[in-house]
Amino acid sequence: MNNIKKTSRNNMGTIGMIIAAFVIVQILKTAGMINSQMDGLLVPLCVYATMAVSLNLVVGILGELSLGHAGFMCVGAFASAFFSKVVEQSMGTFPRFLLAILVGGAVAGVFGFLIGIPVLRLKGDYLAIVTLAFGEIIKNLMNVLYVGRDAAGLHFSIKDAASLNLMEDGEMIINGPLGITGTPFDANFVVGFLILLISTVVVLNLTNSRTGRAIMAIRDNRIAAGSVGVPITKYKMAAFTLSAVIAGCAGALYSHNLSSLIATPARFGYNMSILFLVFVVLGGIGSTRGAIIASIILTLLPEVLRFMADYRMLIYSIILIVMMIINWNPKSRAWIQKHRPGNVIRSRREASEAGKEGR
Amino acid sequence: MALLEIKNLSIQFGGLRAVDDFNLTVEKGDLYGLIGPNGAGKTTVFNLLTGEYKPTEGVIKLEDKDITGMSTIDINRAGVARTFQNIRLFKDQSVLDNVKIGLHNQFRYSPVAAVLRLPSYFAVEKQMNEKALELLAVFDLDTEADTLASNLPYGKQRKLEIARAMATNPKLLLLDEPAAGMNPNETEELMEDIRFIREKFGMTILLIEHDMRLVSGICEKLTVLNFGRILTQGPTRDVLSNPEVIKAYLGDD
Numbered sequence: 289m290n291n292i293k294k295t296s297r298n299n300m301g302t303i304g305m306i307i308a309a310f311v312i313v314q315i316l317k318t319a320g321m322i323n324s325q326m327d328g329l330l331v332p333l334c335v336y337a338t339m340a341v342s343l344n345l346v347v348g349i350l351g352e353l354s355l356g357h358a359g360f361m362c363v364g365a366f367a368s369a370f371f372s373k374v375v376e377q378s379m380g381t382f383p384r385f386l387l388a389i390l391v392g393g394a395v396a397g398v399f400g401f402l403i404g405i406p407v408l409r410l411k412g413d414y415l416a417i418v419t420l421a422f423g424e425i426i427k428n429l430m431n432v433l434y435v436g437r438d439a440a441g442l443h444f445s446i447k448d449a450a451s452l453n454l455m456e457d458g459e460m461i462i463n464g465p466l467g468i469t470g471t472p473f474d475a476n477f478v479v480g481f482l483i484l485l486i487s488t489v490v491v492l493n494l495t496n497s498r499t500g501r502a503i504m505a506i507r508d509n510r511i512a513a514g515s516v517g518v519p520i521t522k523y524k525m526a527a528f529t530l531s532a533v534i535a536g537c538a539g540a541l542y543s544h545n546l547s548s549l550i551a552t553p554a555r556f557g558y559n560m561s562i563l564f565l566v567f568v569v570l571g572g573i574g575s576t577r578g579a580i581i582a583s584i585i586l587t588l589l590p591e592v593l594r595f596m597a598d599y600r601m602l603i604y605s606i607i608l609i610v611m612m613i614i615n616w617n618p619k620s621r622a623w624i625q626k627h628r629p630g631n632v633i634r635s636r637r638e639a640s641e642a643g644k645e646g647r
Numbered sequence: 648m649a650l651l652e653i654k655n656l657s658i659q660f661g662g663l664r665a666v667d668d669f670n671l672t673v674e675k676g677d678l679y680g681l682i683g684p685n686g687a688g689k690t691t692v693f694n695l696l697t698g699e700y701k702p703t704e705g706v707i708k709l710e711d712k713d714i715t716g717m718s719t720i721d722i723n724r725a726g727v728a729r730t731f732q733n734i735r736l737f738k739d740q741s742v743l744d745n746v747k748i749g750l751h752n753q754f755r756y757s758p759v760a761a762v763l764r765l766p767s768y769f770a771v772e773k774q775m776n777e778k779a780l781e782l783l784a785v786f787d788l789d790t791e792a793d794t795l796a797s798n799l800p801y802g803k804q805r806k807l808e809i810a811r812a813m814a815t816n817p818k819l820l821l822l823d824e825p826a827a828g829m830n831p832n833e834t835e836e837l838m839e840d841i842r843f844i845r846e847k848f849g850m851t852i853l854l855i856e857h858d859m860r861l862v863s864g865i866c867e868k869l870t871v872l873n874f875g876r877i878l879t880q881g882p883t884r885d886v887l888s889n890p891e892v893i894k895a896y897l898g899d900d
Contacts, residue, residue, distance in 0.1 A: 490762050497761030497768065498751065498775075505737050505748045512735035515697060516749045517723035519671050524756075574739075 299492040302577040306488060307593075310583075317477075331528050331545045333465040334480025335361075335538045336587050340567040340579035341487045343536035347565065348574035349495055350508030350527040352408070353416040355561050356423030360396045360532040360558035364539025366430055366462070368392030369471040369549050373461050374437065376647045385544060389483065392540030393533040399426075400532020401525065408524045416543060423561050430551035457503035467550035468543070475544035482582075483541055487534045491576055494610060543637055578615070585611070648711055650675045650851050651696075651819055654696050656705030658695060669705070673819070676807045676896060678845055679853045680866030680883065684895055687754060687800075687872040689855045690732055693821050697729050698722040711820065724752060726818035729823060730808040732855075738797035742788055742807055745796050746779040749814025753778070782810045785847070786840055802833035806840065822854035826861050834858060871895065872876045 299481045313330065316322050339361060368388040375384055407418050434445040438458035445451045449463060462468050493501050502523045504515040514520055543549045555558065567586060571578025589607060593600045614620045651673040658666050663705060674681050681689050694700045696707060698719040706716045710851060714725050728749075737745050756771045786806040787835045793797065805825055825841070826834045838861055844850050856862050862869065863883060870880040873895045879886055879899040886892060 327868060370895050493762045494758060497746075497758070498754070498756065498771075499758045499761055501740070501744055502751055504740060508737035508739055509735045511699070511719075512731065512737065512811075513748070514719040515723060515731075515735075516811060517720050517752045518719055518748065557877055 299496065302492060302580070303485070303489060305577065306481070306485055306580070307619070310477075310485075313477070319449070325591065329378040329587065330477040331475050331480045332539065333587050334477065334484050334596075335542045335545075335583055336564075336583045337568070337580045338480075338484045338487050338538035338541070339564045340534060340571065340583035341484070341491055341576055342531045342538065342569070343564045344574070344579040345531040345534070346493050346525055346575055347568050348579070349500065349507065350503055350524060350531075351489075352528075353412065353565075354419040354528075354531075355416045355558070355565065356419035356421070356426075357531075357535055358556045358558075358560035359419075359423035359426040359565050360535035361539035361542065361560075362423075362426050362430060362551055363399050364392035364396040364536025365543035366468065366539075366551070367395035367536070367542035370435065370461060372472055372544065373468060373470070375626070378571060381472070381474055383642065384472070388542040388544065389479075389537050391552075392543075393536040396539065397529050397533035398537020400529045400535075403532075404525050405530040408521065408528060409567050419563070420558065422525060423556070424558065427551045427553065427556045428461075430467070430556075431465045434460070434464050436460045452616075465550065467548055468527075469548040471543055471546065472547055473544065475541050480541050487537065488576060488580070489532075489544050491534070499523065499526070532596045538578075570608070570615060572615055573596045582611070649673060649708075650677075650710060651853070652706075652708040652711075652718055653696075654706045654708075656692070656707065657703050658691060658700055659703045666695065666702075666872075669872075669875075669877060671870055672878070673851060673853055674774055675818075675851055676845075676849060677851055678841070678852075678867050678891075679851075679864055680862045680869045681853060681855045681872065682857070682862055682869055683872035683878070689872055690823055690874040691875075692872070693729060693855065696722075696821060697727055723817075726816075727821065728812035728815045729814050729821035730805070730819035732821055732823040732827065734801075734804050734808055735782050736796040736804055736811075738795070738810060740796060741792065742783065742794050742796055742799065743776065743779055745807055745811050746782055746814045747775050749811040750775050751779060751815075753814070753816055760872075768832065782814055783807075785813075785844060786810050802829050802837075805829065806837070807875040809840070809844075813848070813850075817869060820849065820850050820852045822852060824855055824857065826856060826858045831860075834861055837861070841865055859887075 311519040313322070317327070339357065343354065343357045346352055358601040368391050372384060372388045403422055407415055410418060432446050432450050434447070434452055436443045436449070436452040436454045436458050440455065443452040443454060449460060502513070502518045505518055506520050506523055510520060568579045568630040570586070571580070571582035589604055590600060593603050596603055649670065649672045653669060653671040656666060656669040657664060669692060681692065683689055691767060693698065695702050698717050701716050702771050705715070709725055709727065711749045712725065714722050717725070737748060738789040754775045756767045780789050782790060783792060786809065788807055788810060790802070796804065796807060797876060809822065809825065809865060825838060826837055839865070841852065842865060845852055854866070866883050868881065869883050871878040871892050878895055879889050880890055
């Protein structure tokens, strides 16, 4: 059936785009054409693109608005950095970082599951508000969390460092508002690329399967999905948890790229969650490829525009508006679709989609 | 043993008894009509039957199995599928995918197989496509398999909804005003299709309809509801000539 071929061709396009971008960057790097400022942006780019993939799963594919995704990233970042600190001496770099990423993903997944149980009973705005609160709570919780280690083992406190009662040889791991310092610099562009690639493949393959169709059925019409026997709670939980796992992995990548990990509002606050949402909306809700592209453009823009000094954010917002119009205006969408390579094969579906947009 | 047996079914919304002491027996292979003026409680009966509402009183049995109070999902798995008065399709998905979602519980493979694109994924997807196209062909929709559901004309959307319900392999099919908004030609086609699926799949059908041409054309038995209570029930001809029924529809002199 050409339906499968078509969607898998579309998926291959997205995956090909990620690989191509990676190869180009690697070539430029070897040729020395990437300055240190750009080089420093490569890992954050992967982090944000992965977050865009993660949030798109909840907002675009499951159809629920989450405003607390930075919270899951925060959980993943702290869990993985904590793990790396604890086992720093006893393991080699590669297995340690691999495990740290898995730990970050797993812990965030557990949080996603637990939060999902009450939250997914809510709908629309209510769900958005609760996830927003979750993001803020996690961030603030990290700011009062003290964890130390000495010969007797691990000590926890949510009061202050002194109440840990560490022995002489004790070492602070999470130091409240000072966060985690000295996490090993394990993250690099190759690992970041792999995390992004794997997340994208998982989300795309899952979307174009029995599971993904069930999730999208719930998005399109919950009552009808129930009437044909799709277990609604199960699939909502699955999508939400998977999204949290991916966000946790992105968080692990993020924390291993920082000398000191602090749960500041700038890093894990409300604005960050909104930024991720902007990636998804700008990329065209539900389009993984669009979300990735939007995340890369919007991460690079402020840096590229740095020479404009005070006008930087002004230009940024204008570009944001222009992108929004180009991406969502029916006429411009039709134009883009008409001039996209390979449109002969896809023309039929696109024609119907353009018709839908034009309504 | 009757396929569907409803006894003393009632539901109370605050002070309103929307359905009161409703009894119905549908035998296997029946084409049964549920009619009545607007607001009589017909769709409420469907919502009770499919678990959308929980009854205040009464018992619903499907092949002697008590399904009262079960969830929508479990009732569908037990063998009841429905369509909706206001069409509820998965609008942003293709016609084919709409039916494949109906096949959700019929064909399985693990999410891991989907992510890793294992052979079982391709094998089962192929079976699903074949089965879905077969169902779509019954309703002449197979040529539009790739169209987005929302781009179908109205009459075809109604048919797609029936195809999707059929995909869940039900024992009992509930059609809520299948001909609403259709022109006479489309209604004629729909009647053919309903007769066809009943014969080909041996389907038992319970339908709500206002179009009397359809009701008298294909239903063998009728139950008439008025103000949540049964006015009369029996063979179509007897029911439609009943003066009480005419009065309920046309009003008193």
